[in-house]
Amino acid sequence: MAGSTDSQDLLRAPLTIEFGFSRTTGPVIGAFLTGLIEQRVLGIRDSAGRIVCPPVEYDSLTGEPITEMVEVGTEGVITSWSWVNTPREGQPVQEPHALALIRLDGADTAMMHLVAADSDDAVATGARVRIRWAAERTGQITDIECFELAEES
Amino acid sequence: MSEDRTISALPDGLWTQPQPSVPSGDDTVSEVQRIRTPASFVYDFTPGRAPSRFLRGLAEKKILGEKCPVSGDVYVPSRGMSPVEGLPTTEAVEVGPKATITSFCVVHIGFGENAPPTPFVSALILPDGAAVSLYGTILGIPHGDVRIGMRVEPIWLPDDQLSTSFENITHWEPIDEPDVPAEQLKGHM
Known part of the structure; x- marks a missing residue:
């Protein structure tokens, strides 16, 4: 039957390719994730004195290792965002939400995370947000369940 | 793998990242050193016409290859063409089920649910009658006794x-048959 062109001959099946990665964190990322268990967020000071959060292990200007970790706030401000109307399978939140860059108080760089909101009308660049912690925390970025909009103080 | 195991260790001095200073926190929380970050891709897979024929053969416990019209070599599983001649295969041929090991390795770190x-x-x-080899797992014999041929x-x-x-x-x-000399397996891996 070689050479058949009948498309009804075709088989079709779901196929999942999965890599079960397990990785070591190193001391800097490890300390950041450990902090999340304790409901605190750590950044790191770079050679220019800026606080980078989430922390990085090497200075972005000089390439040298950096080591001075500091605690930053659990509230911050949205610096950029987009609205996710149709979350895809496997995303941590299945309701429509914002995916945002958030600069925490005391930090000079932004981290990406989810912002829970009823609609995109409620989200704005410059809006203040605060962390909603997961009830069970295991040292993963999802220990921050999401950010939620905070009242202006 | 259901649990972590040490698979390698760096000699002293190779790891040069300095220890950071961390503001003191909750001493009862043990430091995170390792995380799981699984990644998966979910496809709707269409194997194509020739692999579909191969898979339908397997449903009847037949291993089907397809023959190159020029060389007569039988490729399994067939992609519907001869990779050497660049021509469509024209004849389905049942190969095996008896076969010969052309190469192997001993796996010490298994992964996947069915490992x-x-x-x-x-x-x-290499199934009897085929020009190329399939992947398979060898069981029913101590791994140290497996041989090419x-x-x-x-x-x-x-x-x-x-x-x-x-x-x-x-x-x-x-199976209880004499080994195939390695010479005869050249070019069939």
Whole structure:
């Protein structure tokens, strides 16, 4: 039957390719994730004195290792965002939400995370947000369940 | 893998990242050193016409190859063409089920839900009548006794569990036949 062109001959099946990665964190990322268990967020000071959060292990200007970790706030401000109307399978939140860059108080760089909101009308660049912690925390970025909009103080 | 195990260690001095200073926190929380970050891709897979024929053959416990019209070499599983001549294959040919191990390795770190207990042997297996080898797992023999040239046969799922899947062949086991000399296996891996 070689050479058949009948498309009804075709088989079709779901196929999942999965890599079960397990990785070591190193001391800097490890300390950041450990902090999340304790409901605190750590950044790191770079050679220019800026606080980078989430922390990085090497200075972005000089390439040298950096080591001075500091605690930053659990509230911050949205610096950029987009609205996710149709979350895809496997995303941590299945309701429509914002995916945002958030600069925490005391930090000079932004981290990406989810912002829970009823609609995109409620989200704005410059809006203040605060962390909603997961009830069970295991040292993963999802220990921050999401950010939620905070009242202006 | 259900649990972590040490697979390698760096000698002292190779790891140069300095220890950071961390503001003191909750001493009762143990430091995170390792995380799991699984990644998966979910496809709707269409194997194509020739692999579909191969998979339908497996549902009937047949290993089907397809013949190159010029060289006569039988490719399995067929992609519908001869990779050497660049021509469509024109004739389906049943190969095996008896086969010969053309290469193998001993697997010490298994992964996937269906992986056998380690260590086990993963092998390239040349079905009788085929020009190229298939991948398979060798069981039923201590891994240290597996040899290139060893004769094997497929072990199939029970008939009521057969489907159009390569997983119909659960593994291969040795049969009581003389080894094939390695010389004869050249070019068939």
